[in-house]
Amino acid sequence: MYNAPSSKNFSLTCASTPRVLNNKKVYPARVHCLDGDILNRYTYKELNEVSNRVARVLCDTIRNNNLARNNDEDYIIAVSMQPSDKLVITLLAIWKCGAAYLPLDPSFPKPRVEHIIQESKPALIIYEEASSALLDTKGFTYDILLELSSNYSNSNLSDNESLEQIKDDLAIVLYTSGSTGVPKGKRCINIHLRVRLPHKVILNRLQWQFKTFPYSVTEKVGVFKTSLTFVDSVSEIWGPLLNGLAILVVRKAITQDPEKLVILLEKYKIERLVLVPSLLRSLLMYLQLQVPNVLQKRKDALSCLKLWVCSGETLVVSLAKEFYKYFPENEYKLCNFYGSTEIMGDVTYHVITGMDQLRHQDKVPIGLPIDNTIIYILDSNYRPVKTGEVGELFASGQNVAAGYVNGRDPEKFVENPLAIDPLFAKLYRTGDFAKLEKGTVFYEGRTDSQIKIRGHRVDLSEIEKAVTSIDGIEKAIVLCYQPGEINQALLAFVLTETAITEHQIEEALRKKLTSYMVPQVIILDSIPLLVNGKIDRQSLLKTYGNVNNNDISFQNGIDYKGVPKDQMHAAVALFETVASVLGKGARSTISIDANFYNIGGNSLNSIFTITALSERGYHISKKNAYLNGEAEHVYTSELLKDEYKEDVLDMITTSFYEKADLEQWLMPNIYVEDYRELVDAIWEPLVDKRLSLIVRAKNGDIHGVALNFDARDEPEVEIKSQLNIVFEFLESIEGPVRDNILPPGKGKVLHSFMMATRSTLTPAENVSIMNFMEDEVLKLAIERQFAGIFTTNTSPLTQQLGSDVYAYQTIHDCQVNLYVATDSTKPFGKAPDSQRAKVQWKPV
Numbered sequence: 001m002y003n004a005p006s007s008k009n010f011s012l013t014c015a016s017t018p019r020v021l022n023n024k025k026v027y028p029a030r031v032h033c034l035d036g037d038i039l040n041r042y043t044y045k046e047l048n049e050v051s052n053r054v055a056r057v058l059c060d061t062i063r064n065n066n067l068a069r070n071n072d073e074d075y076i077i078a079v080s081m082q083p084s085d086k087l088v089i090t091l092l093a094i095w096k097c098g099a100a101y102l103p104l105d106p107s108f109p110k111p112r113v114e115h116i117i118q119e120s121k122p123a124l125i126i127y128e129e130a131s132s133a134l135l136d137t138k139g140f141t142y143d144i145l146l147e148l149s150s151n152y153s154n155s156n157l158s159d160n161e162s163l164e165q166i167k168d169d170l171a172i173v174l175y176t177s178g179s180t181g182v183p184k185g186k187r188c189i190n191i192h193l194r195v196r197l198p199h200k201v202i203l204n205r206l207q208w209q210f211k212t213f214p215y216s217v218t219e220k221v222g223v224f225k226t227s228l229t230f231v232d233s234v235s236e237i238w239g240p241l242l243n244g245l246a247i248l249v250v251r252k253a254i255t256q257d258p259e260k261l262v263i264l265l266e267k268y269k270i271e272r273l274v275l276v277p278s279l280l281r282s283l284l285m286y287l288q289l290q291v292p293n294v295l296q297k298r299k300d301a302l303s304c305l306k307l308w309v310c311s312g313e314t315l316v317v318s319l320a321k322e323f324y325k326y327f328p329e330n331e332y333k334l335c336n337f338y339g340s341t342e343i344m345g346d347v348t349y350h351v352i353t354g355m356d357q358l359r360h361q362d363k364v365p366i367g368l369p370i371d372n373t374i375i376y377i378l379d380s381n382y383r384p385v386k387t388g389e390v391g392e393l394f395a396s397g398q399n400v401a402a403g404y405v406n407g408r409d410p411e412k413f414v415e416n417p418l419a420i421d422p423l424f425a426k427l428y429r430t431g432d433f434a435k436l437e438k439g440t441v442f443y444e445g446r447t448d449s450q451i452k453i454r455g456h457r458v459d460l461s462e463i464e465k466a467v468t469s470i471d472g473i474e475k476a477i478v479l480c481y482q483p484g485e486i487n488q489a490l491l492a493f494v495l496t497e498t499a500i501t502e503h504q505i506e507e508a509l510r511k512k513l514t515s516y517m518v519p520q521v522i523i524l525d526s527i528p529l530l531v532n533g534k535i536d537r538q539s540l541l542k543t544y545g546n547v548n549n550n551d552i553s554f555q556n557g558i559d560y561k562g563v564p565k566d567q568m569h570a571a572v573a574l575f576e577t578v579a580s581v582l583g584k585g586a587r588s589t590i591s592i593d594a595n596f597y598n599i600g601g602n603s604l605n606s607i608f609t610i611t612a613l614s615e616r617g618y619h620i621s622k623k624n625a626y627l628n629g630e631a632e633h634v635y636t637s638e639l640l641k642d643e644y645k646e647d648v649l650d651m652i653t654t655s656f657y658e659k660a661d662l663e664q665w666l667m668p669n670i671y672v673e674d675y676r677e678l679v680d681a682i683w684e685p686l687v688d689k690r691l692s693l694i695v696r697a698k699n700g701d702i703h704g705v706a707l708n709f710d711a712r713d714e715p716e717v718e719i720k721s722q723l724n725i726v727f728e729f730l731e732s733i734e735g736p737v738r739d740n741i742l743p744p745g746k747g748k749v750l751h752s753f754m755m756a757t758r759s760t761l762t763p764a765e766n767v768s769i770m771n772f773m774e775d776e777v778l779k780l781a782i783e784r785q786f787a788g789i790f791t792t793n794t795s796p797l798t799q800q801l802g803s804d805v806y807a808y809q810t811i812h813d814c815q816v817n818l819y820v821a822t823d824s825t826k827p828f829g830k831a832p833d834s835q836r837a838k839v840q841w842k843p844v
Helices: 045-063 085-097 112-121 142-150 199-212 232-243 258-269 277-287 317-326 461-466 504-508 537-549 563-585 603-615 644-658 672-689 723-740 763-783 796-805
Strands: 002-004 006-012 018-023 025-028 027-034 038-042 078-080 100-103 123-127 139-141 172-185 187-198 221-224 246-250 272-275 307-310 334-339 348-352 372-380 390-396 413-415 426-437 439-447 450-453 458-461 473-481 490-495 520-525 635-641 694-697 702-710 747-757 788-793 809-815 835-843
Touching: 018 413, 018 796, 038 139, 038 439, 045 142, 078 085, 085 100, 085 142, 100 187, 112 187, 123 142, 139 142, 172 199, 187 199, 221 232, 221 272, 232 246, 232 272, 246 258, 246 439, 272 277, 277 307, 317 334, 372 426, 450 473, 458 461, 461 473, 461 490, 461 504, 473 537, 490 537, 504 520, 504 672, 563 603, 563 835, 635 763, 644 672, 644 747, 672 723, 694 763, 702 763, 723 788, 723 809, 723 835, 747 763, 763 788, 763 835, 788 796, 796 835
Parallel strands: 002 246, 078 100, 078 123, 100 172, 123 139, 221 246, 272 307, 307 334, 490 520, 747 788
Antiparallel strands: 002 006, 006 027, 018 025, 027 038, 172 187, 334 348, 372 390, 390 426, 413 426, 426 439, 450 458, 473 490, 635 694, 694 702, 702 747, 788 835, 809 835
8 A cells, every 4th residue: 555645655465365354354465664765564464463463452442441332232443544554454453353443534523523423332432643522532542552452462363352243244334414303402403324334235345346347457556545434435445455456545635636646646557546526527627738847638648547437426428528538438438336325335337438328418327236236216105117207216235234323214224115035125215316218227316405515415404504503694595506517516595684794604604514515605685485485496596507607707806906017917817717717606806815715716616727727828736826927036035133123023923913823722812012022032042043034025125034943952932921832832742853753963953933924915925935935944954954944834825835845744743722731721722623733844
């Protein structure tokens, strides 16, 4: 297995013939783990032995502490870990000990984690780093687990050592959205159902895959890019390992960047890929760009990737046609898989090989059932409908899960009145409409208010409840506009009782819902009604569509203030393109100060924007944006001097006061004067050490400052303000890295302490100055013969720049709200779980 693109890369290659341990199929492997310049190898034997030891720790912990089974009499072990070799070992160990694993995405909001734990009742939780929702749970980190296992035997577990499975030989519990609710006061809130997947269900799905889409003799590496909480991860992990392939572990950040993803797929000659249609659209847009020095428009780009599997969202005909405009027909397969977690992800499939199959279709079929399954299209009395008629889709057979945790929603798993063979005795009610036409099945929508967004099953009524729970909201209607298309949008039409803005509502929803569930809010004066008094939903969508699809001049939505005259032509092209892409989705004025992602941009429409700009002759990548003919800004740098103190103080204050990612949680107890106290305390040693610099523009004005120290020769200063909390936190995460990991001795580690720029700069000038300062600090480090540069970044932007542009390695990554200060308080406790601090290092 390769873990890309972080500093840990590892190869996990599995014997093609599985061995059976404790009646569980376990597939030990050969693992190579590259950590920086050190190659760590796990042989087949070593992986088997370490997972055996860990399994024994899990068994003993559960037994010695009398940890109970859950209400379904299952032993469940929850796992909150990022993809890595540690994760694979953990999953193997859980299966070997006789338990099932329950993935918890580390990015899940606290309420969701608490609900999952409360309902599923896992015996233990294994995590890399405890979030606030995991602090009081029964569990430990993987590192502690590994340490505890050192005294245990390496041998395979015997039957009496492993935990006994009572009912279903359970393998995995996965969450999925439900359409029913649990009462809470006078309201009903929607829940997320935990699906119970036995080993036999997983095996049926994999064996069908191996027979229908066999791995080729040249296929050496498989891709694991789907979150462990998604059912597609099962085939991504175990499919390659059962067939002797390595696994390329792709981080989420890579899947969101088409350029990086394509380069990675090319490098490892990936031959198959499972992806949601929205990601396919992003990749096709990227591949059709004409940008110099990258892979776009190369005839052989992704030539090895012959099998493309779409699932999780609707694959529309227009997207399938775009696929064959780029890839040759009859050489590349585009598959449409249909299913859900309750039926092991995929229960029907349809294979497309060229345009001929798309010419006279307005929908892509979902196809025919996989092995050992039957698809029924029934009416309300469970009678099969006629060919061409729409009915509700039911699934039966070996791909059907063993119900939900706690037996919830039993009406979803019902007796099959049409079955003769006991294998098909149960029916799963999918909640989808379908029809059979020309010998194949077509999807015809949901029977309830659920939709798919970026592969996630989302219940619109759940979002409606979240919107109406906000103070000041009188009524809300949540709809999905054009699902599956490029302009798909999740919309919340609301009536308000108080003076609250659309932006304020969206910000409140971000605290209640995961990011992909937050709708674009549209405040209305009234809700259109049909003659029978019901809400006219089609009228709402039509109104949005008419506004969104008109030729948009955006005379009131574009502000060219601040654009230099010599750049006006390029700015018009950029602003108008962004306006046409975002349409009514633009949430504020498009201006030189606007952030694309804050005004409605996302990963998909950013690629669409780049495509449109490319057609107009302007080429942009995520790393570097430039306008044709733009002259480079010329800056000069000087070492810090006493006479620059007031300029430096002004830049530090305006850059950090009320803007810094950590200080915002200490407000209102941070004051402007606190920054003068800080600068006064460190000023003399900053000047004396001659490691800090200022940056001048052409006109001589100081536009930036970079404050640096020798990490092992920093002054001891006393900060009496609340800023001291920030520096105590930084020392708590930087100290262990500096003292135990980085090169020892003075003159080896340059600490990039603070960077700030003049507040009057435009965003473009600000980025240009930051790039220049980063280069100057690097030059200084090389001149003074430092081994590298050490820094901590607390904002997503600087973290991305540090990793993607400036080539810093992340040594430590922590969740800000978990920090406990010396007075036992959590000063950043109100920060969201997603806010992190990254300690980074760049060797020179």
